[in-house]
Amino acid sequence: MDRITNESNLWLNAVKMEDEGNYLEAFSFYLRDAEGHMKQNSFVRAALSCSCAADCLVKTGALPAARQLYHQAATIYEKNGHYVIGNSVREALWSYQEAYEYYILAYERDRAQKVFDICVSLARKTNPFSGEKEAMDSLRLRTLELESNNLTYTPNMQVSSEIDNAIVNFLKEMEPRQEPHAAPILKRIFGNLERKQDEKSINC
Amino acid sequence: MKKVLIVNWDGYPNFPTGGIYTWEKTLIESMPKYEFVVLNVLSNSNSNSHYSVPKNVKVMEVPIFGATRFEEYCPYKYNLASKIFRTTEKVIKNKFMPLYRDFLESVFSDHCDTDKLANTIIALHDLMTNYDAKRFLQHPMTWDIYMEALNREPLYRNIAFKEALTTYQLLQRSIQLFSIEVPDVDIIHCSLAWFPSLVAVYTKKANKCPLIVTEHGVAYRELLLFYNAFMFDEPSKLFWKVVSHNIVRVVYSAADVITPVCKANKNWEEKLGADPSKIKVIYNGVNIEKFKPMDVAREDRRPTVVTVARVDAFKDIVCLVQAVKYAREQVPDLQCLIYGTSTNLDYSLRCIRAVKDLQLEDAVKFMGGTKEPEKAYNAADAVVISSITEGFPFTIIEAMACGKAIAASDVGGVREALEGCGILVRSRRPRELGQAMVNLLRDDALRRKFEKASIERVHREFTLEKCIENYKKEYDTLISSYAEGMVGEPKEAIPQ
Numbered sequence: 001m002d003r004i005t006n007e008s009n010l011w012l013n014a015v016k017m018e019d020e021g022n023y024l025e026a027f028s029f030y031l032r033d034a035e036g037h038m039k040q041n042s043f044v045r046a047a048l049s050c051s052c053a054a055d056c057l058v059k060t061g062a063l064p065a066a067r068q069l070y071h072q073a074a075t076i077y078e079k080n081g082h083y084v085i086g087n088s089v090r091e092a093l094w095s096y097q098e099a100y101e102y103y104i105l106a107y108e109r110d111r112a113q114k115v116f117d118i119c120v121s122l123a124r125k126t127n128p129f130s131g132e133k134e135a136m137d138s139l140r141l142r143t144l145e146l147e148s149n150n151l152t153y154t155p156n157m158q159v160s161s162e163i164d165n166a167i168v169n170f171l172k173e174m175e176p177r178q179e180p181h182a183a184p185i186l187k188r189i190f191g192n193l194e195r196k197q198d199e200k201s202i203n204c
Numbered sequence: 205m206k207k208v209l210i211v212n213w214d215g216y217p218n219f220p221t222g223g224i225y226t227w228e229k230t231l232i233e234s235m236p237k238y239e240f241v242v243l244n245v246l247s248n249s250n251s252n253s254h255y256s257v258p259k260n261v262k263v264m265e266v267p268i269f270g271a272t273r274f275e276e277y278c279p280y281k282y283n284l285a286s287k288i289f290r291t292t293e294k295v296i297k298n299k300f301m302p303l304y305r306d307f308l309e310s311v312f313s314d315h316c317d318t319d320k321l322a323n324t325i326i327a328l329h330d331l332m333t334n335y336d337a338k339r340f341l342q343h344p345m346t347w348d349i350y351m352e353a354l355n356r357e358p359l360y361r362n363i364a365f366k367e368a369l370t371t372y373q374l375l376q377r378s379i380q381l382f383s384i385e386v387p388d389v390d391i392i393h394c395s396l397a398w399f400p401s402l403v404a405v406y407t408k409k410a411n412k413c414p415l416i417v418t419e420h421g422v423a424y425r426e427l428l429l430f431y432n433a434f435m436f437d438e439p440s441k442l443f444w445k446v447v448s449h450n451i452v453r454v455v456y457s458a459a460d461v462i463t464p465v466c467k468a469n470k471n472w473e474e475k476l477g478a479d480p481s482k483i484k485v486i487y488n489g490v491n492i493e494k495f496k497p498m499d500v501a502r503e504d505r506r507p508t509v510v511t512v513a514r515v516d517a518f519k520d521i522v523c524l525v526q527a528v529k530y531a532r533e534q535v536p537d538l539q540c541l542i543y544g545t546s547t548n549l550d551y552s553l554r555c556i557r558a559v560k561d562l563q564l565e566d567a568v569k570f571m572g573g574t575k576e577p578e579k580a581y582n583a584a585d586a587v588v589i590s591s592i593t594e595g596f597p598f599t600i601i602e603a604m605a606c607g608k609a610i611a612a613s614d615v616g617g618v619r620e621a622l623e624g625c626g627i628l629v630r631s632r633r634p635r636e637l638g639q640a641m642v643n644l645l646r647d648d649a650l651r652r653k654f655e656k657a658s659i660e661r662v663h664r665e666f667t668l669e670k671c672i673e674n675y676k677k678e679y680d681t682l683i684s685s686y687a688e689g690m691v692g693e694p695k696e697a698i699p700q
Contacts (some may be wrong), residue, residue: 122359
């Protein structure tokens, strides 16, 4: 009960602010939540908060800043995909799908295409009867009507610089953490063994 | 005399059990005017080598794990010493390794170009017949190239080392099959679409002859069941699914005609990428002189159901035992006789434990294998099948020919065979199977209706003559169309 009523819970505060239409406050809470979860290596949760922060910025009309955060969310999802692929192909597939959508929202078509290719390849591997079309269908392209959005609020210069500062600080925090890459087999065997559960086999 | 190459995996004549063995034995014995070369790839090097085959049959046994040079199993002339001397480091690096890399790249890919893969296989075969395959495959560079190929894919990079090593060994052994030289033949007939059938891919090209693939239990479907049941490492499981799919596709693509034994298999083959225009269903046939209603002395008059099936997981004998338990709630004196051998000790012990745990010692009897299945069927009031996967099972059509009502799980081609002649239930549903047995045993009118319909249907659709005639027709049509150059490249006459 504490967890869902805790006043210091950044996520709950963010949701509350968002519900009340206080998007800048919500953005700030989401971003801090993302930062906290990155520190705990909860990548998916961090990516989710990051994307929510971006959604709030879209509502305020700060589109370039929102794109930066969508890009960040996509990057985290993509790297999470690489990270979990050895343990859960399904989670990896989902994570790549999320990454694809957020790269689209960040207007990064090339990176979206790269992730799309990874997604299609993985989908084909998991389902031998699935072709490119089926894999494509499984990617729900989230349409963000950025251009047609009826924006009612444009941040003033001071607010804008606050947003920029918050994002710069957030990205700085992210930098050293974003290398959750699965090591290649040989490196894992002869180098540092980072995940013991890899030595599973049909005999286990 | 036209020559046929039959490609098997753990089949005729070394393994005298199962539907494929029955099919092949019957096919060969019914075609005395053809000469057969049977290439049997054996996964167990200690498998039975005591068998007798007709005069028109030559057997090439290749124990895939029993030798490092398959030349010793080739009954034809070869000069191994010169092959070994020719295989220099330069040849290995410049000729073999690029092909080896191409092969791995193709089979690991989720969008494999089957033509390219087939060409690589043919090139590998050409190389391995001129040089020493053992020196090629035992070269340390093969391991490096293999690891390189795995590490290129984010998913395969996560395969556990032990799995990667096992996979490497299996692939090496499979590639070694390309060193097998087979004699000139007029037609190739594969009894499955899996690694051993790759021999057919290059033999077809070398002999300019047609290739038929007959799948009884769709190898890919059974491999999926195996991977899902016995592989717990997800990247390895997906790796094998992809590799298997590619191997199956290249065999389908090389085939001139694919003759599945039922429409259920046809659907699988189409979904797996086989060209629908190549597929012709040829149902299995039964010898109606041998399998017919007859009076058989019975030990007692208890209501009796019989199954004739191997004791293994695919036949789901444990489910059958559980079904008997449910059926005995309504027919307390019911007994079930299981005729069939086992090659899986663990599973057999599981079945015995199930019988003991359910206190069915007096109701379920393991009768062992029988050479007179027609008597086993005729000693039953009804026949029951509990399989989780099937092609077009002989046990169904044999029992039908004996005029028996059948309760069976609705898998593979069972529905097509049984149509209106028995009761179908969902697989792995012991309660449903038990109820079906009860319905057959209690309802005399229903049973008689099925018995009559079964005989009529077998005589109309599934006779041995009809089946053999279909294969003969395919052989003749394909051989003559190749000889006339209507398909493939024009063929020179084979010196007799």
